Amino acid sequence: MGDPALLAVDNVSKTYLTGDVPVRALIGVSLEVRPGELLAVMGSSGSGKSTLMNLLGCLDRPSEGRYLIDGRDVSRLSRAELAVVRNRLIGFVFQSFQLLPRTSAVENVELPLLYRPLLAGERRRRALQALARVGLAERAGHHPNQLSGGQQQRVAIARALVGEPKVVLADEPTGNLDSVTSVEVMALLQQLVADGITVVLVTHEHDIAAFASRVITVKDGRVVTDVRQTPVPAVPHPTVAVAGTLHATGVP
Amino acid sequence: MSPLSVLRVALRALVRNKMRAGLTTLGVVIGVGAVVAMVAIGEGAKAQVQKAFESMGTDLIVVLPGSQNFGGMQGGFGSGQTxxxxxxxxxxxxxxxxxxxxxxxxxxxxxxxxxxxxxxxxxxxxxxxxxxxxxxxxxxxxxxxxxxxxxxxxxxxxxxxxxxxxxxxxxxxxxxxxxxxxxxxxxxxxxxxxxxxxxxxxxxxxxxxxxxxxxxxxxxxxxxxxxxxxxxxxxxxxxxxxxxxxxxxxxxxxxxxxxxxxDFSIRNLAEMANAQQQGTQTLTMLLMAIAAVSLLVGGIGIMNIMLVSVTERTREIGVRMAVGARPVDVLLQFLVESLTLSVIGGAIGVGVGVGGAWLLTAKFGWPTVVRPDVIAIAVGFSALIGVGFGLYPARRAAALDPIQALRYE
Structure with missing residues (x-):
C-alpha cells in the first residue's frame, strides 16, 4: 500500500453551533483513503459519520485541520471552488436517490455535465453511456416515477459516475431497498471499484459492510475501529436483470 | 453552464408548471398592455389637439374690442367697438x-x-x-x-x-x-x-x-x-x-x-395651444401612472411565484449544488426563469396593448397613437421587472446550503 492517499483527512475537527451550544461533531479525525478502496463507514446516528461524509464530499468545510483530495488542499476553498471540485472529482449516491422528478432518466444522469463546458450532443452521449454501464440504456426516457427503487438507485449511480470522478460517496445507498436490490446495487459499486473508482459508503448494516474492503467505525466524533478485510463478492440473484447488465459491460 | 443550457433549463421548469407560469405571465401581460394602451390614448389626444391647432394656425393672434359701459353694466370683451x-x-x-x-x-x-x-x-x-x-x-x-x-x-x-x-x-x-x-x-x-x-x-x-x-x-x-x-x-x-x-x-x-x-383684448393662440397640450400631457402622465401600478403588481406576482418555486425545488437546488452547480449557476437559473416569464409577458402585453388601442379607435373612434419607442421601453421595463423582482428569490436559492437543501422535506 505505497500509493499516495486519494483522500487525506488530517486531524480534522468540526464544531457546529446549535443555538449558543457548540456541538463537536468530529474531534481530531485523521483518515487516509487510497485509490481502489471500497470503504464502509459505520456508526450509530449522531456518531459524526454524516458530518465526515459531508466533509469528504466537499459539501462542508472543517473547523480545524486539513483535507486533501488527490494531493490538493480543499479545506479553505470558497463555496464556488468547492462546487467545481465536487463537479470534477466526486460522485454522490444518496439513500433517497435524489432524482429530479418529472425529468427523464437520461436528463437526470446529464445533470453534472450541465455544469461543464460541453455541447448538448456530447452530454447526451456520455449520459447514455453511463446509463448503459448500470444496465438501464433502454430506460433512458423513463421518468423516476416509472422506475422501481432499484432502478432509480442505478440511475443515481449512473449520475454519480457520468463525470468520471475519482471517488463516489454513497450515503446509505441500500437504506431504502430490499435485500435483493441491495445486492444488485452493491455489485454495481464493486464494479466501479474494479473499474478504478474509489468508493466510500455509509451504512449501518453489517451484511452491506461485508462487501467493502475496509470498514471504519465512528463513535462520538472519533474513528474508533479501522479494519481491512477481504470483500464478499456481491452476486446478484441470477433471475435479476442486472446479471445481463454486468455481462454487457464486460464482466463475466 | 452555457447560456443556452441555462435558458433550456429555465424553459423546462416553466413548461412543467404551465398553468402557474401562464397566470404569472398574465400579470405582466396586463401591466405592459395597460401601459402601451394608456400611452397610445394619451399620445392620441395630444396629436389630436396638435392637429386642431395646426389647422387653425399657431401663429395667430386675435384682437377683440374692449368692453363698454351700458348704463353702469359692464359688458364682456367684444361687446364694444373700440x-x-x-x-x-x-x-x-x-x-x-x-x-x-x-x-x-x-x-x-x-x-x-x-x-x-x-x-x-x-x-x-x-x-x-x-x-x-x-x-x-x-x-x-x-x-x-x-x-x-x-x-x-x-x-x-x-x-x-x-x-x-x-x-x-x-x-x-x-x-x-x-x-x-x-x-x-x-x-x-x-x-x-x-x-x-x-x-x-x-x-x-x-x-x-x-x-x-x-x-x-x-x-x-x-x-x-x-x-x-x-x-x-x-x-x-x-x-x-x-x-x-x-x-x-x-x-x-x-x-x-x-x-x-x-380697452381691447389679445388672445394668443399659440399660448392656448400650449395650455391645451399641457392638459393632455397631464392626462398621459396620469394614465401611465395607473398603468405602471398594474405593471408593479405583475412584478410582485413574479416575485411571489419565484419564491414559491425556490421553496418547492429546494431539494433540486441541493442536488444541483451537490453535483457541481456553483451558487452563481443557481442564481442565474432562477433569474433567467423570472426574466423569461416577464419578457414573454411583456411581448404578449405589447400585442394586447396595441390591439386594445386599435380596438378603441375602431369601435369608439378614440384617437390613439402607438409609438415604437414606447413599445421598446415597455418591453425593456418588463425585463427590468423580471430581473428586479427575480433577484431576491434567486439570491435566496443561491444562498442555500446543499446539505440542508438535500434534507429538505
Whole structure:
C-alpha cells in the first residue's frame, strides 16, 4: 500500500453551533483513503459519520485541520471552488436517490455535465453511456416515477459516475431497498471499484459492510475501529436483470 | 453552464408548471398592455389637439374690442367697438413682426342657394384674410381688394356650406347665393380646413367683402370695426412678441396712460395651444401612472411565484449544488426563469396593448397613437421587472446550503 492517499483527512475537527451550544461533531479525525478502496463507514446516528461524509464530499468545510483530495488542499476553498471540485472529482449516491422528478432518466444522469463546458450532443452521449454501464440504456426516457427503487438507485449511480470522478460517496445507498436490490446495487459499486473508482459508503448494516474492503467505525466524533478485510463478492440473484447488465459491460 | 443550457433549463421548469407560469405571465401581460394602451390614448389626444391647432394656425393672434359701459353694466370683451379701421391699417403697416392682418365681422344667418337653405356663419373680411389664415381656394378665386373697396356682392364659400347647398362644391361657383334676401355671386370655394380645437367646423362659413357686410348685413358703414382683428405673426415662434407689439401700438393709438386697463383684448393662440397640450400631457402622465401600478403588481406576482418555486425545488437546488452547480449557476437559473416569464409577458402585453388601442379607435373612434419607442421601453421595463423582482428569490436559492437543501422535506 505505497500509493499516495486519494483522500487525506488530517486531524480534522468540526464544531457546529446549535443555538449558543457548540456541538463537536468530529474531534481530531485523521483518515487516509487510497485509490481502489471500497470503504464502509459505520456508526450509530449522531456518531459524526454524516458530518465526515459531508466533509469528504466537499459539501462542508472543517473547523480545524486539513483535507486533501488527490494531493490538493480543499479545506479553505470558497463555496464556488468547492462546487467545481465536487463537479470534477466526486460522485454522490444518496439513500433517497435524489432524482429530479418529472425529468427523464437520461436528463437526470446529464445533470453534472450541465455544469461543464460541453455541447448538448456530447452530454447526451456520455449520459447514455453511463446509463448503459448500470444496465438501464433502454430506460433512458423513463421518468423516476416509472422506475422501481432499484432502478432509480442505478440511475443515481449512473449520475454519480457520468463525470468520471475519482471517488463516489454513497450515503446509505441500500437504506431504502430490499435485500435483493441491495445486492444488485452493491455489485454495481464493486464494479466501479474494479473499474478504478474509489468508493466510500455509509451504512449501518453489517451484511452491506461485508462487501467493502475496509470498514471504519465512528463513535462520538472519533474513528474508533479501522479494519481491512477481504470483500464478499456481491452476486446478484441470477433471475435479476442486472446479471445481463454486468455481462454487457464486460464482466463475466 | 452555457447560456443556452441555462435558458433550456429555465424553459423546462416553466413548461412543467404551465398553468402557474401562464397566470404569472398574465400579470405582466396586463401591466405592459395597460401601459402601451394608456400611452397610445394619451399620445392620441395630444396629436389630436396638435392637429386642431395646426389647422387653425399657431401663429395667430386675435384682437377683440374692449368692453363698454351700458348704463353702469359692464359688458364682456367684444361687446364694444373700440377697434377702428385705422387701428387695423396701423397694425398692417407699422409693425415689424406682423405678416398680415384682417378684420372679422361675423353674424349667424340662414343663406339660400340652389333652392336649399342652410344656417351658417357669414363673415365680412378683406383679401388679407386668405393670407392670414393661409387658406387656399379649391375652386374659383378669393376676395380681392377691388371687391372690398367697391363693396361688390360676391361670396366665397366654405367647403361645408358649398356641400350642404349644392351637393357638389364645384357647381356653386358662378351661381347665386342669397343672404337676407340679397343675391351674391359665388366666386370661389375654399379648401377644407377641418375642426377647431373646440370642435367648431371651420368650413361652415361664407366670406363676403367687409364693406358689403356692413352695408347689406349690418346696416351702415362705421368708423369702428364691428368685430375683431385677426393678426398673423411673421414667425410662428414669435407670436408672443407680435402680441406685445400689437398691444403697445393699440395702447399708444388709444392714448392709454400707464395704469389704464386695455380697452381691447389679445388672445394668443399659440399660448392656448400650449395650455391645451399641457392638459393632455397631464392626462398621459396620469394614465401611465395607473398603468405602471398594474405593471408593479405583475412584478410582485413574479416575485411571489419565484419564491414559491425556490421553496418547492429546494431539494433540486441541493442536488444541483451537490453535483457541481456553483451558487452563481443557481442564481442565474432562477433569474433567467423570472426574466423569461416577464419578457414573454411583456411581448404578449405589447400585442394586447396595441390591439386594445386599435380596438378603441375602431369601435369608439378614440384617437390613439402607438409609438415604437414606447413599445421598446415597455418591453425593456418588463425585463427590468423580471430581473428586479427575480433577484431576491434567486439570491435566496443561491444562498442555500446543499446539505440542508438535500434534507429538505
Amino acid at each position: 377697434l377702428t379701421w385705422d387701428d387695423l391699417h396701423a397694425i398692417q403697416t407699422e409693425l415689424s413682426a406682423v405678416r398680415a392682418a384682417a378684420p372679422q365681422l361675423r353674424t349667424n344667418t340662414p343663406v339660400l342657394g340652389d333652392g336649399n337653405n342652410w344656417g351658417t356663419q357669414v363673415m365680412g373680411t378683406t383679401a388679407d384674410f386668405f393670407v392670414v389664415r393661409n387658406w387656399a381656394l379649391q375652386f374659383g378665386r378669393p376676395l380681392q381688394a377691388s371687391d372690398v373697396d367697391g363693396a361688390t356682392k360676391v361670396a366665397v364659400l366654405g367647403q361645408s356650406v358649398a356641400e350642404q347647398l349644392w351637393g357638389e362644391p364645384a357647381r356653386a361657383v358662378g351661381d347665386v347665393l342669397r343672404i337676407k334676401g340679397v343675391p351674391y355671386e359665388v366666386i370661389g370655394v375654399l379648401t377644407p380646413k377641418g375642426q377647431s380645437p373646440m370642435g367648431m367646423d371651420y368650413d361652415d362659413v361664407v366670406l363676403v367683402p367687409a364693406k358689403t357686410f356692413m352695408t347689406k348685413v349690418q346696416g351702415g358703414i362705421k368708423q369702428n370695426i364691428p368685430g375683431s382683428i385677426l393678426v398673423a405673426a411673421k414667425n410662428g415662434r414669435e407670436s408672443a412678441r407680435t402680441a406685445q407689439q400689437v398691444q403697445a401700438l393699440l395702447r399708444d393709438r388709444h392714448k392709454l396712460v400707464d395704469g389704464d386697463p386695455d
